[in-house]
Every structure is written in C-alpha cells, then in structure tokens.
Amino acid sequence: MTELFNPKLPASTVDNSRHSDHGTSYARLKTEGLDTTHGAILYLENITVSFDGFKALNNLNLDISVGELRCIIGPNGAGKTTMMDVITGKTRPTSGTAFFGQTIDLTQRTEYEIAHLGIGRKFQRPTVFEQHTVFENLELSMKMDKRVRVSLFSRLTSEQLGKIDEILKLIRLNGQESRMAGLLSHGQKQWLEIGMLLMQEPQLILLDEPVAGMSDAETARTAELLNELRGKHSIVVVEHDMGFVTEIAQQGKVTVLHEGSVLAEGKMSEVQADERVIEVYLGR
Numbered sequence: 001m002t003e004l005f006n007p008k009l010p011a012s013t014v015d016n017s018r019h020s021d022h023g024t025s026y027a028r029l030k031t032e033g034l035d036t037t038h039g040a041i042l043y044l045e046n047i048t049v050s051f052d053g054f055k056a057l058n059n060l061n062l063d064i065s066v067g068e069l070r071c072i073i074g075p076n077g078a079g080k081t082t083m084m085d086v087i088t089g090k091t092r093p094t095s096g097t098a099f100f101g102q103t104i105d106l107t108q109r110t111e112y113e114i115a116h117l118g119i120g121r122k123f124q125r126p127t128v129f130e131q132h133t134v135f136e137n138l139e140l141s142m143k144m145d146k147r148v149r150v151s152l153f154s155r156l157t158s159e160q161l162g163k164i165d166e167i168l169k170l171i172r173l174n175g176q177e178s179r180m181a182g183l184l185s186h187g188q189k190q191w192l193e194i195g196m197l198l199m200q201e202p203q204l205i206l207l208d209e210p211v212a213g214m215s216d217a218e219t220a221r222t223a224e225l226l227n228e229l230r231g232k233h234s235i236v237v238v239e240h241d242m243g244f245v246t247e248i249a250q251q252g253k254v255t256v257l258h259e260g261s262v263l264a265e266g267k268m269s270e271v272q273a274d275e276r277v278i279e280v281y282l283g284r
C-alpha cells in the first residue's frame, strides 16, 4: 500500500518555482522544511526493538545521505521490515533515536505525522485504485497532497498536466493513461504506485521489495526507473533480488542487516566479497 502524505509546511517553504526552472518536476531534490545541513536525511542511532525480549533490531545504526539510493539486504528475519516500520512510526523502538534531518525525532511522531512530513513508503504488494484509470490514479495522488491547492473536482493546470505526463513517461505508462489500473500487469501496477508516490514529491522514499513477483523484463525496467531517480530523490530499497540490487546500487553503499544489526556496509562488490555476508546470506 502506498502511504500518502501532505506535508504541513509554512507557505514560505513551498517552492513554487520547482516546475519552471528545474526542468522535470520530479527531478528536483528537495529538503523543504527539513534541516539537512550535515548532509544526512535519516539517522538511526542505536535502535533496538524488542518483541517480548526478542531483539528484532539490536543497536542498529544507519545514516542515509540526501540524494542517496541505499539498498538494504539481508536474510529473512534480519530486521529489514522492522527497520522500515520504525522509520515510518509503525513500530516504536524500545531504545534509540531515529532522526529525519537534524531535528525531527521520528520516535516521537505518529505514523500519520511521519507520512505528512514527507516519508513515503511503498509496501511489497501494489495497491492502486483498480477501478480508476492510470491517469486518474496519478491525478488523485496529487490532489491528496495538500500542498497542491486543488480540490478533487477542480481542473488541472497545464503545469499539473505536464507533471503527470513526465511521471507517465518515467514509469513507462505513457500511452496507457486511459487503461483501468486493475487491468495492468503486476509490474505495471508497481510502477504506477511508484509514480503515485512521486506525484507527492516525497523527501524520503522507502521501497519494500519492489521487484518481488516481477518478470525479468519488468525487473530490468524497474532498475532503469530507479537509476533515473538516482540523485534526484533520497531512496531506501529493501530487496532480495541480488541481480537487481547490483544494477541499482552501482557504486553506492549497500547495507547488510543480520540479526537486527548492520553486518556489513560498502559497495556491492565489497559486501559480496565479505566472508561474513557470504556465510549468513549470499552463500558460496
């Protein structure tokens, strides 16, 4: 399910120029209303989550930089989903801090507030409005973003239409805008949902196993899509498909979780060569 948000920002922080002087509107790396002076958008420090004494996360530390595309891998039960749940406020850590920018402690915010602050999460299974067209799905996402001053029944401006058009191209659904979303393939629904997230211009995007269940061709296209978003958004991807992770990680950092902690972190080639990672996850 996509979590929709509508950041409650003072009008002065809303950048109305973003559609005009930066080319593509989705191509704008924004940290509106967020203090990222030290370059990080997310800092998890010593996060522990105990379920009846069992530590799903155990002193987890993680920093994500503004504009980074970080892949998180690790065996089943390593704590990847629990980590995403802590970031989005679904699970409260037993101890530790989770900062969004320099000043916002996510552990003190509700799930609803966190979504409104601009952290967008896409769960593994796609949830689109099946009875609506592709175009309407994107339109509805934009209209649910309260920063955009339109009602559900108002007409779209040419700028808004342009933005939908850009996103349609990015998610490879241009030419399919009149199709019912329910008729799309699994992969196309996933892309549409990513497009719906992008319509809301999130500050941080969390993707949970985006290529699970996709065909090889769809997986390859999803890698292309994420590579196009590289440097334009701050993105955390949890994924088990190592071919896909290699494609999107490129020279960036990959974090390996194991038993609730970071086991290894570095370039994909480095973590793939790490004996401990081979032992617990990748195999010989």
Ligand SMILES: Nc1ncnc2c1ncn2[C@@H]1O[C@H](COP(=O)(O)OP(=O)(O)OP(=O)(O)O)[C@@H](O)[C@H]1O
Pocket: 051, 054, 055, 056, 074, 075, 076, 077, 078, 079, 080, 081, 082, 083
């Ligand atoms: N609500 C809960 N109550 C008790 N234990 C839980 C709860 N949620 C998660 N766990 C346990 O915490 C550990 C971490 O689970 P988590 O789902 O975060 O792992 P994961 O890395 O996402 O695994 P997968 O790759 O299979 O999705 C697992 O052992 C899981 O059984």
